[in-house]
Amino acid sequence: MKFNNRNVYVSPKAIIGNNVKIGDNCCIYDNVEIGDNSIIANDCVIGEPTSYYYNDIENYQNPKTSILKGALIRSHSIIYADSIFGENFSCGHRVTIREKTFFGKNCRVGTLSDIQGHVTLGDYCWLHSNVHIGQNSRIGDFVFIYPYVVFTNDPTPPSNICIGPTVGDYSQIAVGAILLPGVQIGKHCLIGAGAIVGKNINDEMLVLGSPGKEIKNVREIISRHSGDTPYPWPYNFNRGMPWEDSSYVEWLKNKIIE
Amino acid sequence: MKFNNRNVYVSPKAIIGNNVKIGDNCCIYDNVEIGDNSIIANDCVIGEPTSYYYNDIENYQNPKTSILKGALIRSHSIIYADSIFGENFSCGHRVTIREKTFFGKNCRVGTLSDIQGHVTLGDYCWLHSNVHIGQNSRIGDFVFIYPYVVFTNDPTPPSNICIGPTVGDYSQIAVGAILLPGVQIGKHCLIGAGAIVGKNINDEMLVLGSPGKEIKNVREIISRHSGDTPYPWPYNFNRGMPWEDSSYVEWLKNKIIE
Amino acid sequence: MKFNNRNVYVSPKAIIGNNVKIGDNCCIYDNVEIGDNSIIANDCVIGEPTSYYYNDIENYQNPKTSILKGALIRSHSIIYADSIFGENFSCGHRVTIREKTFFGKNCRVGTLSDIQGHVTLGDYCWLHSNVHIGQNSRIGDFVFIYPYVVFTNDPTPPSNICIGPTVGDYSQIAVGAILLPGVQIGKHCLIGAGAIVGKNINDEMLVLGSPGKEIKNVREIISRHSGDTPYPWPYNFNRGMPWEDSSYVEWLKNKIIE
Numbered sequence: 166m167k168f169n170n171r172n173v174y175v176s177p178k179a180i181i182g183n184n185v186k187i188g189d190n191c192c193i194y195d196n197v198e199i200g201d202n203s204i205i206a207n208d209c210v211i212g213e214p215t216s217y218y219y220n221d222i223e224n225y226q227n228p229k230t231s232i233l234k235g236a237l238i239r240s241h242s243i244i245y246a247d248s249i250f251g252e253n254f255s256c257g258h259r260v261t262i263r264e265k266t267f268f269g270k271n272c273r274v275g276t277l278s279d280i281q282g283h284v285t286l287g288d289y290c291w292l293h294s295n296v297h298i299g300q301n302s303r304i305g306d307f308v309f310i311y312p313y314v315v316f317t318n319d320p321t322p323p324s325n326i327c328i329g330p331t332v333g334d335y336s337q338i339a340v341g342a343i344l345l346p347g348v349q350i351g352k353h354c355l356i357g358a359g360a361i362v363g364k365n366i367n368d369e370m371l372v373l374g375s376p377g378k379e380i381k382n383v384r385e386i387i388s389r390h391s392g393d394t395p396y397p398w399p400y401n402f403n404r405g406m407p408w409e410d411s412s413y414v415e416w417l418k419n420k421i422i423e
Numbered sequence: 424m425k426f427n428n429r430n431v432y433v434s435p436k437a438i439i440g441n442n443v444k445i446g447d448n449c450c451i452y453d454n455v456e457i458g459d460n461s462i463i464a465n466d467c468v469i470g471e472p473t474s475y476y477y478n479d480i481e482n483y484q485n486p487k488t489s490i491l492k493g494a495l496i497r498s499h500s501i502i503y504a505d506s507i508f509g510e511n512f513s514c515g516h517r518v519t520i521r522e523k524t525f526f527g528k529n530c531r532v533g534t535l536s537d538i539q540g541h542v543t544l545g546d547y548c549w550l551h552s553n554v555h556i557g558q559n560s561r562i563g564d565f566v567f568i569y570p571y572v573v574f575t576n577d578p579t580p581p582s583n584i585c586i587g588p589t590v591g592d593y594s595q596i597a598v599g600a601i602l603l604p605g606v607q608i609g610k611h612c613l614i615g616a617g618a619i620v621g622k623n624i625n626d627e628m629l630v631l632g633s634p635g636k637e638i639k640n641v642r643e644i645i646s647r648h649s650g651d652t653p654y655p656w657p658y659n660f661n662r663g664m665p666w667e668d669s670s671y672v673e674w675l676k677n678k679i680i681e
Numbered sequence: 682m683k684f685n686n687r688n689v690y691v692s693p694k695a696i697i698g699n700n701v702k703i704g705d706n707c708c709i710y711d712n713v714e715i716g717d718n719s720i721i722a723n724d725c726v727i728g729e730p731t732s733y734y735y736n737d738i739e740n741y742q743n744p745k746t747s748i749l750k751g752a753l754i755r756s757h758s759i760i761y762a763d764s765i766f767g768e769n770f771s772c773g774h775r776v777t778i779r780e781k782t783f784f785g786k787n788c789r790v791g792t793l794s795d796i797q798g799h800v801t802l803g804d805y806c807w808l809h810s811n812v813h814i815g816q817n818s819r820i821g822d823f824v825f826i827y828p829y830v831v832f833t834n835d836p837t838p839p840s841n842i843c844i845g846p847t848v849g850d851y852s853q854i855a856v857g858a859i860l861l862p863g864v865q866i867g868k869h870c871l872i873g874a875g876a877i878v879g880k881n882i883n884d885e886m887l888v889l890g891s892p893g894k895e896i897k898n899v900r901e902i903i904s905r906h907s908g909d910t911p912y913p914w915p916y917n918f919n920r921g922m923p924w925e926d927s928s929y930v931e932w933l934k935n936k937i938i939e
Contacts, residue, residue, distance in 0.1 A: 166452055166472060166485065172430055172688055174705070186480075189432070190448065190706065192723065194682055204477060207450065207468070210723070210756065214682060219720060219753060222702075227682060237477060240468065240501065243756065243774055258501055258519055261774055261792050276519050276537055279792055279810050279828075291581075294537050294555060297810060297828050309581055312537075312555050312573055315828055315856050317874070321904050321911040322853050323807075323825055323918045328906070337580050340573050341601050341619075343857050343874050347906070358575065358601050359619045359633055361857075361875045375633065375875055375891065388579050390586070390605070395579040402581045424710055424730060424743060430688055444738075447690070448706065462735060465708065465726070495735060498726065498759065516759055516777055534777050534795055549839075552795050552813060567839055570795075570813050570831055595838050598831050599859050599877075616833070616859050617877045617891055633891065646837050648844070648863070653837040660839045 167207060178227075179212070188240065195227040196246065200234030209238055213245045215264045228264070245282065257294065269306065271405070287334065289406065302329035305352070307399070307406070311340040320346040333368065335399060342377075353397045355383050369397070425465060436485075437470070446498065453485040454504065458492030467496055471503045473522045486522070503540065515552065527564065529663070545592065547664065560587035563610070565657070565664075569598040578604040591626065593657060600635075611655045613641050627655070683723060694743075695728070704756065711743040712762065716750030725754055729761045731780045744780070761798065773810065785822065787921070803850065805922065818845035821868070823915070823922075827856040836862040849884065851915060858893075869913045871899050885913070 171189040175181065178195040185199050188207030193199070197212035205211060211230065218225040228247035237255040238244070245263045251270035256262075260274050263282030272286060275294035284298050287306035292298070296310050299318040304310075318329040330344035333352035338344070341359040350356065351368035362377035370379040371386060383396035395401050399413040408416035429447040433439065436453040443457050446465030451457070455470035463469060469488065476483040486505035495513040496502070503521045509528035514520075518532050521540030530544060533552035542556050545564035550556070554568050557576040562568075576587040588602035591610035596602070599617040608614065609626035620635035628637040629644060641654035653659050657671040666674035687705040691697065694711040701715050704723030709715070713728035721727060727746065734741045744763035753771040754760070761779045767786035772778075776790050779798030788802060791810035800814050803822035808814070812826050815834040820826075834845040846860035849868035854860070857875040866872065867884035878893035886895040887902060899912035911917050915929040924932035 166434065166476075166483070167450075168480075169432065171432065172706075174685065174687065176682065189450070190430075192683075192705070208466075208724075213756075218682070222684075225682070240471075241499070241757070259517060259775060277535065277793065281810075294539075295553075295811075311575075311580065313571065313829065317827075317856050320906050321902070321914070322827065322855060322871075323914055323920075324911060325918070325920065326906055339580060340575050341599075341857075345874065355580075358603065359617075359875075386579070390578050390584055395582060398579070398581055402583070404581075404583065424692065424734075424741070425708075426738075427690065429690065447708070448688075466724075498729075499757070517775060535793065552797075553811075569833075569838065571829065597838060598833050599857075613838075616861065617875075644837070648836050648842055653840060656837070656839055660841070662839075662841065 176212075182234065194246065197230045197232070199232045200236065200252070202234055203232060203236040203238075205236075205238045206240040206242075208241045210243045211238070213243050215246060233270070239276075248282075251288065271407075275312070284329070299327075299329050301327050303331045305332060305334035305336070307335045308332050308338070310338045311342075311358075313341045314338050315343045317344065318346045330362075335397065337398065353383060355386070355396060434470070440492065452504065455488045455490070457490045458494065458510070460492055461490060461494040461496075463494075463496045464498040464500075466499045468501045469496070471501050473504060491528070497534075506540075509546065529665075533570070542587070549663075557585075557587050559585050561589045563590060563592035563594070565593045566590050566596070568596045569600075569616075571599045572596050573601045575602065576604045588620075593655060595656065611641060613644070613654060692728075698750065710762065713746045713748070715748045716752065716768070718750055719748060719752040719754075721752075721754045722756040722758075724757045726759045727754070729759050731762060749786070755792075764798075767804065787923075791828070800845070807921075815843075815845050817843050819847045821848060821850035821852070823851045824848050824854070826854045827858075827874075829857045830854050831859045833860065834862045846878075851913065853914065869899060871902070871912060 168186050175193045176195045179193045179197040182201035184202045186204045190208045192210045194212035230246045231249045233252045235253040239258045241258050242260040247264040248266040250268045253271045256274040257276030259277050262280045265283045267285045269288035272290045274292045277295040280298045281300045283300040284302045286304040289307045291309045294312045297315045299316045302316045316330050318327045328347040330348045332350045336354040338356045339358040342356045343361045345363040349365040353369045355371050357373040360377035361375040369383050373380050388395050403409045426444050433451045434453045437451045437455040440459035442460045444462045448466045450468045452470035488504045489507045491510045493511040497516045499516050500518040505522040506524040508526045511529045514532040515534030517535050520538045523541045525543045527546035530548045532550045535553040538556045539558045541558040542560045544562040547565045549567045552570045555573045557574045560574045574588050576585045586605040588606045590608045594612040596614045597616040600614045601619045603621040607623040611627045613629045615631040618635035619633040627641050631638050646653050661667045684702050691709040692711045695709045695713040697715050698717035700718045702720045706724045708726045710728035746762045747765045749768045751769040755774045757774050758776040763780040764782040766784045769787045772790040773792030775793050778796045781799045783801045785804035788806045790808045793811040796814045797816045799816040800818045802820040805823045807825045810828045813831045815832045818832045832846050834843045844863040846864045848866045852870040854872045855874040858872045859877045861879040865881040869885045871887050873889040876893035877891040885899050889896050904911050919925045
């Protein structure tokens with residue numbers, strides 16, 4: 166049904182792995198490497214040249230772009246050159262990811278998300294739809310970011326300062342939250358919907374409001390729906406996680422031994 | 424000018440009505456039915472296979488997708504298989520609508536909106552640009568939703584709970600509002616710009632703030648611009664509504680007789 | 682690498698300047714004029730017909746669209762007919778700009794931004810990613826608008842009133858701010874992240890909160906990062922500005938003499 170090889174452009178300088186499918190109307194530019202068993206759906210641009218290209222189209226050399234094995238890039242996504250995507254990366258439609266973005270393994274990015282480049286993310290990060298990550302952000306492992314969250318980086322716009330937020334492992338950033346330039350969010354935090362966070366946040370904190378304030382330890386949160394204490398969440402959620410077939414406790418033990 | 428039949432793919436298993444126009448670079452996949460007098464503008468994907476497709480490309484059967492007569496789908500929109508669109512559906516550019524979305528008749532969806540599927544909407548719903556509707560949302564008739572509104576569904580992210588909001592007939596959700604998981608909004612409500620709504624809302628309530636609070640009955644709202652009392656709005660607005668050629672009062676009377 | 686002339690449609694009624702590059706899969710419709718040394722990247726639609734087209738496809742005449750010299754339109758952007766773009770206009774990916782939008786010179790628009798048409802912007806306006814500008818907005822010179830800002834125009838939705846915000850020269854509208862219908866923002870203002878502005882704002886005001894309030898003169902803002910007073914910003918920021926090679930003070934002097 167799909168993958169009819171209509172109107173596809175693959176650069177002779179691209180390296181395509183085994184069992185890779187490339188959708189109709191795709192462009193795969195110079196020096197892109199796509200790992201085995203990956204799927205690039207229709208209408209994608211992979212290895213989009215950086216802005217230097219337009220300065221000197223004749224002499225521009227496209228930096229290397231590495232998409233490791235098992236990727237699923239959904240349609241209409243634009244991925245700039247000079248980035249690395251760890252194993253099993255997947256994304257939704259119309260995603261834009263600029264240069265010097267480094268994803269760990271098993272990451273996901275939702276439809277319409279816009280990653281501005283010069284960003285590092287750990288393993289198992291899940292970004293939902295329409296997330297905006299400004300340059301110079303640093304995101305740990307197992308961080309989930311929900312729709313319409315914005316990571317900013319200019320404290321006194323406009324300026325030439327560019328200091329993005331930092332988010333520790335396991336933290337959750339709920340819908341519509343704004344992280345102000347340079348804030349450091351600890352591990353296992355929950356940033357509530359619509360919070361505007363301008364101060365550094367300690368580990369395991371629930372943050373609500375505008376300006377965002379530390380309300381309590383996430384361990385004190387009681388679910389109105391289940392009556393349980395859902396945080397830290399890895400004890401209660403395992404879908405797609407590396408502890409899916411055991412438990413977070415077991416997985417942590419083995420990780421420490423490693 | 425448009426509709427030059429360049430680079431168009433229509434599955435032999437699609438059923439295309441009379442006087443249907445299909446734009447350049449479109450893909451119409453298996454088991455899509457498009458009603459008479461519809462326009463699918465350029466670069467659209469209709470009947471996008473669900474995620475099951477990637478699990479078993481060879482054996483996947485695409486579910487049926489029904490777009491009833493009189494549709495206008497603007498360019499670059501992606502509509503997944505397994506949805507139904509009532510008569511006279513129209514949408515803007517770059518709309519993404521996932522599987523199991525059920526629209527009534529005379530609905531509109533704005534540019535960049537992202538409907539995550541498993542969603543039911545009534546008749547005459549108007550979603551403006553860049554609206555995000557999470558799974559398991561239920562929306563009545565004559566509901567208007569403005570840009571950057573988010574309907575959420577996970578009360579303790581991440582979890583496996585998925586309970587979307589419910590919105591009653593005639594309610595208006597203004598720009599940037601966030602409806603938290605499972606909230607029930609009554610009929611004829613007005614949710615103000617940027618409100619974050621975590622509690623159920625009675626009929627005819629104006630809701631403002633974060634957390635969103637019931638401020639007063641919408642009948643008490645006085646327009647600063649006209650000095651009038653504009654709500655409930657159907658008494659004062661009829662463009663595109665079924666009472667356009669009579670009045671809301673007359674239309675209600677006839678509706679009750681029906 | 683790019684610009685391979687694959688699947689390109691250029692109307693015989695379009696006027697293309699010297700040294701213009703047009704990317705693969707582009708459509709350039711009737712009565713578009715593109716100035717010298719412009720680049721239209723791949724998958725763009727320029728001169729998209731207005732909604733009148735669908736009312737009478739046979740007899741529709743496409744209004745003129747003028748893109749002046751030195752433009753850089755990045756991929757997947759949709760620009761409607763009946764707009765004018767001053768010299769050196771540039772935009773990101775997937776931008777949507779509707780009819781009767783008038784940009785001055787040296788303006789920039791970020792990825793995913795959605796300009797609803799019937800909008801006037803001055804010179805040197807920089808709109809970042811995912812900005813939504815409603816109809817009947819008026820924006821001065823040197824106005825910068827950050828991601829997820831919304832300009833609204835209907836005071837009592839739904840109604841037939843459409844009064845957009847007005848923003849004075851040099852003002853900065855930070856991420857996620859909402860300008861309510863008809864508000865007038867003075868010159869040299871800073872509207873803070875997430876502010877919801879419903880009242881007119883005097884010149885040089887810092888505005889924070891929901892509802893947005895005038896906090897103090899921007900001259901009183903002290904940067905936590907540098908310890909300096911960064912506002913009014915033109916004294917401290919010159920990248921891409923017409924005073925880049927002299928100073929704002931010198932430039933102002935010469936401007937007054939002109």
